[in-house]
Amino acid sequence: MTRGEANDPTGGTAKVIFQPSGKSGRFAFGTPVLEAARELGVAIESICGGRGICGRCQISVASGNFAKFGVTSQPDNLSARGPVEDRYAAKRGLAPDRRLSCQARIEGDLVVDVPAASLIAGQTIRKDASSAHMVRNPALRLFYVEMCPPDLHTPVGDADRLIHAIEQDFGVEGLVVPFPLLAEVQKVLNGADWKVTACVDISGVRPELVTLFSGFNDRLTGMAVDIGSTTVAAHLVDLMNGEILASAGRANPQIRFGEDLMSRVSYVMMNTDGQARLHDAIIQCVNELTAELLENSSTERQHLLEAVFVANPVMHHLFLDLDPTALGQAPFNPGVSSAVRGHCRTLGLGLADAARFYFLPIVAGHVGADAAAVVLSERPDREKAPVLIVDVGTNAEIILWDGAQLFAASSPTGPALEGAEISCGQRAAPGAIERIRIDRETLIRRFRIIGSELWSDADGFDAQAASTGITGLCGSAIIEIVGEMLAAGILSADGIIRGPRTEQEKERLVSAGRTFAYVIRKEGPRLLLTQNDVRAIQLAKAALYAGVKLLLEKADLNTINDIRLAGAFGSYIDPAYALLLGLVPDVEVDRLKSVGNAAGQGALAALLDMDARKQIETMVLKIRKIETALEPAFQTHFVNAMGLPNSLDPFEKTRGRFGLPPLQENTGGTGRRRRQGRRER
Known part of the structure; x- marks a missing residue:
């Protein structure tokens, strides 16, 4: 009789509750905890197939009487540690209160705590000033299998036997082995004594083999890259636990071809090799960042198997080697707006040979994948009240949630606000x-x-x-x-x-x-x-504010009380001075906050969670896109916004804060005061 059976009235079964999910069920004594978790849909990770090798499936048992569950839980209600767990503990370390769920068997009622690091779709904290969490549910997974060598009695091909082993051990059905990998599968299996770790992309209609490692491997990393007009920022992430291993950034080398986006488009139009030169420059920049991240984190290139990219439409096209000239003239039609997937080697990227990339969808001709990433990071659509998000940069992108619909636009602010073109x-x-x-x-x-x-x-x-x-x-x-x-x-x-x-x-x-x-x-x-410096700053801020006013007008909003400054540059702007300059509508200072590099955080979210990709692909189709260049009202708002802080809008809160006199009644360059919006939120 086992320890649990002595006081068990159910004849050899125990109640098991998994936290924090709260999922529960009854299981026969001797059932491995990992098996119970899988039956209940608790996604505990195990890349070694329950062999006690990877250590990803660790759990702990809560002690005490849990009246709401009707159970008394204690660590002794699990089987004692065996040689497999002892071997793992000696080799890698295992805390006294931790067990490997693939080895620990149920011998009594249990409340099982599953740490975030053990969940396939767990939570990880972003490595920045934000305290928001990200779901870990990556597209790439590792599966370790041990296969019997082929013999005369089982005349089945190597790839077919691999497919069967992964399905049998992990329940992965319909695995596709692409033709280019068939030779690699044969070579690796024969050279690894039929013990291999398969990296599989499970995000498609059918799972697909990405690459094969000899023996056991539990290293899998990805890269999230935000390609800005001025700066390129990248993060290297451990896809097994969500930890950011290294971060790096550098100036976009395309600046030497043009400070702003339209000057780069013009360079392409005026030079037969312009597109190739701009494409090569950004690919080289990303490769240099990749090498820096790998070196700083002591990560091998073969383990870097996925990259996620975000950028504005012009950077998006130049990175993918698409002609950007259509973006320079109406109707500003992009070559592709949906998400782009592909193999990194086709772009000449310095990741693993088998690495894949995912580029978030762009919203419109002038509203890019970086804006989509901001939406994914901030999720303004989950707020009840209106939200305005401004990604301040060379090409400012503006997102407005009016409580029912998302609006998006971009404004060509140019590089003046970031220091360029200022003496x-x-x-x-x-x-x-x-x-x-x-x-x-x-x-x-x-x-x-x-x-x-x-x-x-x-x-x-x-x-x-x-x-x-x-x-x-x-x-x-x-x-x-x-x-x-x-x-x-x-x-x-x-x-x-x-x-x-x-x-x-x-x-x-x-x-x-x-x-x-x-x-x-x-x-x-x-x-x-100088006076020219001031004028350049006025032009930049007027373009940004005019875009904001245009979206508020389209949404029929007069005021807004939740404004967020995004972007690396936006992180360092003092909110009071952003208001004094007239970058954004007048609010109390505590209603204007920085949210950091939200585009980069959105790229991280898409890297760590394949479901986030599906969400943003659906969301961008519902965003109402506003092309500022085609809106007559934009010029009116632009003229008014040249004033400091504004020629028409009173900015009473900001004027009072800085002791400025109230705005005198005037036409603000419009001929008459405009009728104010009908709604206030």
């Missing part, structure tokens, strides 16, 4: 000014640079800045200095830098031809903010 601007790097304040009386500035936590008027700043120098203003400081100049009365509401009024002010406000400039730094490299 003292630069990319974010050590030595760049990232924060700046101007005294309202003396007009003297103080600032902080990347690489130092001290302000420039603090003791010790000069010593800290000596190693990097003070090299220019990055995007966050560019937004702040315009706001500070406005609040200090240096800038008029229409963006004109005034001249000096006192001798003291002549040190800060200097003549620059027919206009004036503000002196940020006199010594070292002289840093000035």
